[in-house]
Amino acid sequence: MEIKPFLGNVRGLRLKCAVVLIYEGNWRHLSRLGRGVSSRVKRALELTGFKGKEGEMEKIHLPGQRIELVYAVGLGKRDKADADTFRRASATAIKRLVKEKVGRCLFILPTKSDYIYQAVAEGIALGSYKFDRYKTGEEEERKGPGEVLVHGATEDAIRKGRLLGEAQNYARDLINEPGNVINPITLAQEAQKLAESYGLECRVYDEKEIQEMGMLALWSVGRGSATPPRFIHLIYKPDGKPKDRVAIVGKGLTFDSGGLNIKPGDYMRTMKMDKSGACAVLGIMKAIAQLKPQVEVHGLIGAAENMPSGNAYRPDDIIRAKNGKYIEIDNTDAEGRVTLADVLAYASDLKPSKIIDMATLTGACMVALGEYTAGLFTNSVRLGSAIKRIARQTGERVWELPMDDDRLRKKIKK
Numbered sequence: 001m002e003i004k005p006f007l008g009n010v011r012g013l014r015l016k017c018a019v020v021l022i023y024e025g026n027w028r029h030l031s032r033l034g035r036g037v038s039s040r041v042k043r044a045l046e047l048t049g050f051k052g053k054e055g056e057m058e059k060i061h062l063p064g065q066r067i068e069l070v071y072a073v074g075l076g077k078r079d080k081a082d083a084d085t086f087r088r089a090s091a092t093a094i095k096r097l098v099k100e101k102v103g104r105c106l107f108i109l110p111t112k113s114d115y116i117y118q119a120v121a122e123g124i125a126l127g128s129y130k131f132d133r134y135k136t137g138e139e140e141e142r143k144g145p146g147e148v149l150v151h152g153a154t155e156d157a158i159r160k161g162r163l164l165g166e167a168q169n170y171a172r173d174l175i176n177e178p179g180n181v182i183n184p185i186t187l188a189q190e191a192q193k194l195a196e197s198y199g200l201e202c203r204v205y206d207e208k209e210i211q212e213m214g215m216l217a218l219w220s221v222g223r224g225s226a227t228p229p230r231f232i233h234l235i236y237k238p239d240g241k242p243k244d245r246v247a248i249v250g251k252g253l254t255f256d257s258g259g260l261n262i263k264p265g266d267y268m269r270t271m272k273m274d275k276s277g278a279c280a281v282l283g284i285m286k287a288i289a290q291l292k293p294q295v296e297v298h299g300l301i302g303a304a305e306n307m308p309s310g311n312a313y314r315p316d317d318i319i320r321a322k323n324g325k326y327i328e329i330d331n332t333d334a335e336g337r338v339t340l341a342d343v344l345a346y347a348s349d350l351k352p353s354k355i356i357d358m359a360t361l362t363g364a365c366m367v368a369l370g371e372y373t374a375g376l377f378t379n380s381v382r383l384g385s386a387i388k389r390i391a392r393q394t395g396e397r398v399w400e401l402p403m404d405d406d407r408l409r410k411k412i413k414k
Contacts, residue, residue, distance in 0.1 A: 001128050003121050003162050006106060006149035010034060015149075016103040017069035019093045021086065021110060021120075023078040024052035029110045032151065033070070037062060041070050052076070054085065057092065069102065075110070083119040084395035090120045091127030097145055098128055106149045117150060117157035118164075124148055125165020131176040163290050171276075171283030178272050179255035184222065184303035187254055187278065188230040191301070194282060198289035201235035215302075215342040217321045221335045222304030224259060224312025231343070232278075234285050234299035242296040244354075247347040248285075251336050251359035252278030252303035259306045259332030260314055267363075274336070277358035278303060298350055302343040306335045322346060336361045354383055373397040 010018075011034035018033060020041070027045070030038040044060045054076030062068055073089045075081045090107065097105060107120060150158060174182060174190065182190070188204040195202035207228035210219045215231060222229030232252070253274035257263060263271070278301040285299040313319070317329045319338070323345040327338060336359050347355045365375040376398040378384040384400055391398045402408070 001124075001145060002147045003124055003158055004147065004149055005117075005153035005155055005158050006151050010106065010108070010151060013106065014066045015106055016067075017071065017097070017105040018067050018108060019071045019073060019090075019097070019105060020108045021073050021075055021089050021093075022052040023075050023081065023110050024054075026052070026078060026110065029108060032108055033067065037065055037067050037070070040065070041072070045072055050074070054081075054089075055092075057096065059096075067106075071096065078110075083115055083393055086116050087119040087123035087126070087395060090123030094124045094127035094145070094148070098130075103145060104147045104149075105145045106151055108151045112152055114154055114157040117153035118161035120150055121153070121158045121161025122165040122168075123161075124150075125162055126168060129169045129172060131173060160291065163287055167283040167287035170286055171279040174279040174282060175273055175276050179305070182272075182275065183227040183254045183305055184225075184230040184252070185227055187252060187275065187301070187303045188232050191232045191234055191282060194286055195234060198286060200285060200289055201237070203233040203235075205231040205233075213346075214320070214322045215346070217319050217327060217338045218302045218304060218342040220313040220317070220319050221253075221259075221306055221339050224309040225305035225307040226309075227254075227305050229302070229304035231346075232299075232301040232303060233346075234281075234301075236285060236288050236297040236299075238292060238294045238296065240294070243294045245296040245298070245350070245352045247298040247300060247350055247352040247355045248281050249300045249340065249343050249347055249355060249357035250277035250279070250281035251275070251340055251357070251361065252301045253336060253339065253360075254303060254305050256306045256333070256335065257308060259312050259335060260308050261332045262308055263333060274360050275303070276360050280358050298347070298352065300343050300347050302339040304335075304339060306332070323348075354380075356387075368401075369399050373399050376400045377403050379403055 010032050020030060027042060030041055033041060040062055041060055045058060048058050050056060050058045050072055052074040054074055056074030058072045060070045062070060071093055073093050075085050075089055109116060192202050192204060207219060210229060210231050218229055218231060256271040256274040257268055281299045281301055288297050313329060313332060315329055315331060319327045321327055322342045340357060340359060344357060369375055376384060376387060388398060
């Protein structure tokens with residue numbers, strides 16, 4: 001699916017359909033469809049009782065007109081609509097278009113803003129996503145718009161939105177791949193392929209090198225599997241002097257059985273997704289390589305498979321981590337923090353100004369915050385505030401959890 005800006009006059013355009021995003025109670029921009037089409041659309045919306053509330057969607061057939069179909073999509077109140085409102089509305093619309101096998105289409109917005117155009121392009125990319133590569137015959141069935149035009153948008157805004165959406169879909173694909181396809185070795189190969197395609201540096205360390213580097217926590221988690229662990233280091237360096245150096249860290253448990261403290265079947269069912277943090281790092285590095293910020297970025301992944309075997313690490317084991325501290329294992333199903341301990345120690349040695357790690361670390365976070373909100377822990381008020389601000393803008397919800405309770409710190413030290 002191609003997403004392109006369209007700067008011409010809509011009134012002379014012939015196409016299968018148009019998607020019009022509409023604020024509640026404000027339909028003025030329908031006039032961009034041209035007098036004949038807009039009057040018919042307005043009349044049809046009045047008859048159906050369409051108001052423009054967020055989530056509302058109405059399909060209008062216009063036989064014999066330049067535009068055969070118009071989809072009206074509600075944004076809700078103008079003063080409450082933000083970039084994520086447009087992102088979600090665009091995703092909802094494109095899903096419907098794909099489902100109904102609609103051809104080339106045009107998106108018309110009630111506002112002119114590069115930030116909104118970018119959000120719409122991102123929403124279109126995200127909404128068109130489906131993991132169906134293993135479904136036979138699915139490619140033929142899944143026909144949607146080959147080309148999506150966004151009226152009034154700039155080339156740069158569309159490009160940024162498309163790249164961000166495609167990077168997220170790339171991460172989604174990797175997350176959805178099962179453990180027999182993505183394991184520590186194939187995840188490392190995917191990182192190498194990404195680096196070759198986008199001009200990144202990539203270093204992959206095998207199980208012997210991991211031990212030589214003193215990353216015995218990572219090695220211990222992965223040693224029970226027939227597929228040995230890998231440590232992956234991706235590097236993006238901008239042209240010229242970088243303004244900053246940042247490290248992003250991802251938990252890469254390609255499958256988590258729980259180890260010797262094995263999970264019940266229902267809890268093991270989705271553990272191919274325990275590599276989500278690592279896949280997010282790869283998606284971020286893909287986007288960064290194309291957007292080219294003036295910042296040096298290190299993407300770090302500890303990739304392992306947590307399996308029970310005669311060689312698996314055990315409860316009560318005491319393991320020396322990379323930073324020289326010792327870890328006593330209480331439960332082998334708490335492997336994420338053990339893995340991250342070594343990767344974060346490695347990240348610290350790079351002396352970045354910021355380290356951000358992403359991990360499917362505990363189901364307790366979902367119990368506390370639900371499915372759509374990530375828990376945020378930070379020792380920096382400034383960084384935490386920046387993450388929360390960006391989270392609101394992008395629709396990636398976070399909720400900050402406490403790090404300042406001295407009694408908790410005393411318990412952790414014990």
